[in-house]
Amino acid sequence: MSVRARPALVVALLGLVPFAGARETRASDEAFRAAAANGVRVEEVFRRTRRMMHAWLAYADARTLLLPDYLPGYTRGRRPFDLYTPHNSGADNYPYLVATAYFTDRLLYEGRMREMLRSDVRFTTAPDGIPGELELKTGKLGPPSLFGAAEYAKDGLIAVTELLGRTPWFYRMVDMTAALMRRAPVASAFGPLPDAGAELNGDVLQTLVRLAAMTSDRRFREWAERIGDAYVLEVLPGTHGVPGYTWDFTKHEGPDRMRLRDHGNEMVVGLALLHALESDLDAPRAASYRPVISRMLDRVLASANPDGMLYNEFRPSDLAPLDRQLSDNWGYVYGAVYTHFMVTGETRYRDAVRQVLRSLPRYRGYDWENGSQDGYADAIESALYLYAREPVPEARDWIESEIRTLIAFQQRDGTVERWYGDGNWARTLLLYAMWKTQGCHLDRWRDRVRLGAAREGDRLFVSLEGPAGFRDRLHFDFARHRRVLNFGRDYVRLNEWPEWFTVDENALYRVVDVSGRETIRAGWELKDGIEVTAPARLIVERSLADAH
Numbered sequence: 001m002s003v004r005a006r007p008a009l010v011v012a013l014l015g016l017v018p019f020a021g022a023r024e025t026r027a028s029d030e031a032f033r034a035a036a037a038n039g040v041r042v043e044e045v046f047r048r049t050r051r052m053m054h055a056w057l058a059y060a061d062a063r064t065l066l067l068p069d070y071l072p073g074y075t076r077g078r079r080p081f082d083l084y085t086p087h088n089s090g091a092d093n094y095p096y097l098v099a100t101a102y103f104t105d106r107l108l109y110e111g112r113m114r115e116m117l118r119s120d121v122r123f124t125t126a127p128d129g130i131p132g133e134l135e136l137k138t139g140k141l142g143p144p145s146l147f148g149a150a151e152y153a154k155d156g157l158i159a160v161t162e163l164l165g166r167t168p169w170f171y172r173m174v175d176m177t178a179a180l181m182r183r184a185p186v187a188s189a190f191g192p193l194p195d196a197g198a199e200l201n202g203d204v205l206q207t208l209v210r211l212a213a214m215t216s217d218r219r220f221r222e223w224a225e226r227i228g229d230a231y232v233l234e235v236l237p238g239t240h241g242v243p244g245y246t247w248d249f250t251k252h253e254g255p256d257r258m259r260l261r262d263h264g265n266e267m268v269v270g271l272a273l274l275h276a277l278e279s280d281l282d283a284p285r286a287a288s289y290r291p292v293i294s295r296m297l298d299r300v301l302a303s304a305n306p307d308g309m310l311y312n313e314f315r316p317s318d319l320a321p322l323d324r325q326l327s328d329n330w331g332y333v334y335g336a337v338y339t340h341f342m343v344t345g346e347t348r349y350r351d352a353v354r355q356v357l358r359s360l361p362r363y364r365g366y367d368w369e370n371g372s373q374d375g376y377a378d379a380i381e382s383a384l385y386l387y388a389r390e391p392v393p394e395a396r397d398w399i400e401s402e403i404r405t406l407i408a409f410q411q412r413d414g415t416v417e418r419w420y421g422d423g424n425w426a427r428t429l430l431l432y433a434m435w436k437t438q439g440c441h442l443d444r445w446r447d448r449v450r451l452g453a454a455r456e457g458d459r460l461f462v463s464l465e466g467p468a469g470f471r472d473r474l475h476f477d478f479a480r481h482r483r484v485l486n487f488g489r490d491y492v493r494l495n496e497w498p499e500w501f502t503v504d505e506n507a508l509y510r511v512v513d514v515s516g517r518e519t520i521r522a523g524w525e526l527k528d529g530i531e532v533t534a535p536a537r538l539i540v541e542r543s544l545a546d547a548h
Contacts (some may be wrong), residue, residue: 003053031456032537035463045433047505048410049426050104052218053097055414056422057112060134064119067093067111068136071174071418079419086124086131086148091461093423094120095156099163100426100493104445106133111251117168129179146194149180150203154266158207159427159495165484174215177207180496188249198235198243199228199260202266209273213280213486225285228274231267232292233514240316241292243267256317260300260310264379269494272336279343280488290344290545297337301352308334308356309363328368328375330356335492337390343529354390357383357470360398361420365405373409374421377428379492388498389490403432426532438501439477443529446470453501460501460540464532470532473529476503476540501540503527510543 011176027509044352061084069088071077084090094116101109123141124131125346130144132150157173181204208224209415211217213241235247238252245264247254259265274291279286303321310324310330327333334353339347360383369375380402387395406428409416416422438453438460445451449466451474464474490499503509505524520543521530532538 005520027456028539031454031461032463034454035452035461036450036465037452037541038454039450039465040433042433042436042452043410043448043450045429046104048407048447049100049429050416052410052422052426053100053417056093056097064134064136065116066119066123066134069420070206071415074418082123084134084136086145087151088420090120090131090148091151093420095159096423096427096430098160098169099430102164103430106443114168117172121172130183131176131178145199146180146183149176149202150194153177153207154203155495158210162480162485162493163497164497173207174211177204177211177217180204186249188230191226193227193230194247196248196377197246198267199263202270205270206266206273209277210485213277215438224274228271228285229288231271232289234513236292236296242316244294256315257313257322257450258316259313260333261312261329263521265329265333268296268333269336271296272339273491273493275499276339276343276491293340297340297349300333301337305363307359308352310358326366326368328378329382330379331385332494334382335385335494338386339491342491352379353386357386357390357392361394364401366399372415372421373406373425375404377424380406381428381431384435385492385496385498388500399432417435434497435500441475441501442472443454444472449534453525455501458541462538463539464536466534466535472532474532475527475529476501478502478505478527508543
């Protein structure tokens, strides 16, 4: 386990607990100043994302409570303002309103967000669980959409599950994904597949790998391996080592085209994660997949620019760029690269990740997506996934500068660009906030409550400021990759919420309060939450008693 993920914990209020010497006291003072500054940033993020959430909810359909993909005032072309789609509003907006409500408005999370899930099932779903597009004004439901189901699961329901575990959103994902695979329409030598394209197949593969690990339901692993075998044994050998864009499983051929931004990179991510699961299980495919996955990643890395940044598209046969605009989803692909390093131990893959992170200052202010906030949101998300594993200073500074640009897109009414991509704006800000709290959170956050944290070695410094007398429960993060997803290691995963500082439920922790009174707690108590009253400053460090 890395230093970042090791459980820590003494909880102590600064000022009345003696430290070993003036140098340690100065270091602690600096850490608390950093934690307090982080608390200011987190309060702004929560306040802004909650405002965006309420701005969008004001446009909810009165009958179904569902949200249209676009709002009046959208300026990037003509769009319908009364259409809900599972692959847009369902996948990219609604799940991050769920996450926003969880962090900033727990009553809304327990009420309205669950009512919207009920409406999703009631109004958009065919009898076997596949959703379709819904015309909100007329109530007309379109045909079942496998693409809608795949996107809703991978981009939406996975994100909620990675954060919150087995909630009603998890069960929606389980049954919807099983229904999708039962409908898989594309014949192949390996069995029916969801699609001929790398995007939809990659979407489904990323979901199946999670469900295989979480449920031990053999169906999910068999379906994942069916898709994996189709690409490892047929598509990659036929497309110069990469998944390509589409593939004709009857003619056994496909175009000389590889897309590395969204709507194309999903299979790279899915195959790396499937290989990690097979390695966790010490299964035969771990060995047979390994050289093919290595070659895939080597080809992708060889197509990059000198800084390691990836082009939107390249030609697999000679690696020439087909679209020289850089991909804002570069970190999704580099997450697969880092996962492969974790599985194989081959340091060249780690080196590639560190190189691209060190290059980020040269991309300060880069226009990733034609002036849209969505490009900044995805690029910062990319960096946060990787910085959580490799805290490269250049990446930290770049994230801090670019987050201000992202925040500035919010409009006076709380919306951002008035399309479903506003949810991605909220997602990235929440990811940033989790970094600034090191995964800690409160039950009943409100305006002017500032919770921040800073890490110094094995110690966590927590600052809580707010209105006089504010009381709440402070929760510490835990190894969700292991306890929720059942992965052997904390692999980089698209639509995850990185783990920064985690507690071990079965370790013991020494807690020192303002009076110097000392108690011993178990890690699960800290995960479940301890009472705090603002203002508070807490030091968190593992108890020596845990060694006995």
